[in-house]
Amino acid sequence: MNLPITLIGRLADCVQLTYRTPAESVRPLLPDGLELAVRGPWAFWNVMACRVEHIRPAGVPAMLGLTYHHVAYRLLVQAMNDRAEVVRGLHFLRSEVDARAVSFLGNRLTDLRMHPASISFDADDCGVYVQASKGESGSGSGLLIDAAHAPARLADGSCFPTIDDARAFCRHTPNALAVAEHDGQRLLRTTRVSRASGAWSESPVVVRQARLAFLESISQDRLIELEWACRLGATDCRWEIGGVSGLLQQSRRPQADPFLIAG
Numbered sequence: 001m002n003l004p005i006t007l008i009g010r011l012a013d014c015v016q017l018t019y020r021t022p023a024e025s026v027r028p029l030l031p032d033g034l035e036l037a038v039r040g041p042w043a044f045w046n047v048m049a050c051r052v053e054h055i056r057p058a059g060v061p062a063m064l065g066l067t068y069h070h071v072a073y074r075l076l077v078q079a080m081n082d083r084a085e086v087v088r089g090l091h092f093l094r095s096e097v098d099a100r101a102v103s104f105l106g107n108r109l110t111d112l113r114m115h116p117a118s119i120s121f122d123a124d125d126c127g128v129y130v131q132a133s134k135g136e137s138g139s140g141s142g143l144l145i146d147a148a149h150a151p152a153r154l155a156d157g158s159c160f161p162t163i164d165d166a167r168a169f170c171r172h173t174p175n176a177l178a179v180a181e182h183d184g185q186r187l188l189r190t191t192r193v194s195r196a197s198g199a200w201s202e203s204p205v206v207v208r209q210a211r212l213a214f215l216e217s218i219s220q221d222r223l224i225e226l227e228w229a230c231r232l233g234a235t236d237c238r239w240e241i242g243g244v245s246g247l248l249q250q251s252r253r254p255q256a257d258p259f260l261i262a263g
Contacts, residue, residue: 003109004242008196009055009065013123014232015130015147017207018076018170019045019215019224020159026075026220033179033186033247034091037076039169042159044076045224046090046173047212049130049145050232051121055102058238068099069119071132071143072112073214077177079188082246087188089175094214096132096143109241110191111178125149127205128231143212147229150206155227170228172200179247190243201233 023036023043030036036043049072054065074090081087096117097103106114122129127148152163160166176191207229215221 004240005109006058007055007239007241008058008237009239010053010234010236011193011232012051012053012234013121013128014048014050014234015128015145015205016172016202016230016232017045017047017145017147017210017226018228019047020227021045021220021223021225025223029075029093029218030077030091031179033188034077034079034177037078037088039159044170044227045215045220046074046076046170047143047145047215048072048074049119049121049128049132049143051123055239066099066102068097068102069121069130069132070102071096071117071119071130073212074176076173079177079179080248081188082248084248087175087177087190088173089177089190090173091177110176111180111189112176112191143214144209145207146209147205147207147231149231150204152204155225157225158227160227166228170230172202172232180244186247188245188247190245192240192243194238194240196236196238200235202230203233205229205231 020042023038023041026043027036051069053067054062056065072095073093077091078086078088092112095112095114097114098117098119100116103114103116106112118133120131130145132143154163154166158166174193178189180187180189207226215224
C-alpha cells in the first residue's frame with residue numbers, strides 16, 4: 001500500500017549502533033535501484049532500538065496513540081531519483097516490535113518489515129539495556145544490547161580517520177528507502193522521520209555487550225565491526241509515510257561516493 005499519511009509521536013531511550021561490514025557481503029540484500037553507501041570496501045549496518053510513545057495520525061490526541069518498543073536492522077544506502085537527486089537513507093531488512101497492532105498496520109503502510117516480538121528496555125541516565133526474545137516469526141529474532149555512556153573515541157581499527165569523520169558519516173539518517181514496481185516503472189518509496197524542532201542530539205556510548213541474532217542468522221556476525229554507538233535524545237517526531245518518486249534507469253544508478261555521503 002502507498003497511502004500518504006503523517007504520524008506524530010515521541011522517540012525515547014534510543015540507542016543506535018553502526019557496524020561496518022564488507023560491501024560485497026551485503027550487496028545482494030538490496031533491490032535494484034538502491035546502492036550501498038560505502039567507505040572504501042566497507043558498507044554499514046545501522047541497528048536501532050528505541051521506545052516509540054503515543055504514535056498516532058497528526059491531529060489525533062496523544063491519549064489515543066500507541067506506545068511500543070522497536071528494534072530495527074538497516075543498511076545505509078543511497079539512490080538517485082528521476083530528478084537526478086541523490087537521496088541518502090536506510091533500507092530496512094527487519095524490524096521487531098512488541099505491539100501486534102503496530103506490526104499489522106506497519107506492514108501495510110510502510111516498508112519497515114515488522115515482526116512481533118517480546119522486547120524489554122531498562123534505561124536510565126547511564127545507559128540502555130535492551131533484550132528482544134524470539135518472536136513467533138521464527139529464527140532471526142532476538143537481540144541483546146548493553147550500552148553505557150562513555151567519552152567519544154574512534155573504534156579500534158576504524159575505517160575513519162577521525163572521530164568527527166565517523167560521527168558525520170554515522171549520524172542519524174532520517175529517510176527509510178525501499179523500491180517498488182508499478183506499471184513497469186521502478187519507484188523509490190520513502191518514509192521520513194524528523195524532529196519537531198532543532199537537530200538530533202546524540203551522546204556516545206560504549207557497548208559492553210551485544211548479540212544481534214538477525215545478523216547471526218545471515219552470517220554477518222563474523223564479519224561486522226562496531227564503528228560508532230550513541231544514544232539519541234528523547235524528542236517529539238513526525239513520520240511522513242508514502243513518499244514516492246521515480247528512479248533513474250539501472251544503468252544510471254549512482255556509484256557510492258564517500259565524499260558525497262560523508263558530508
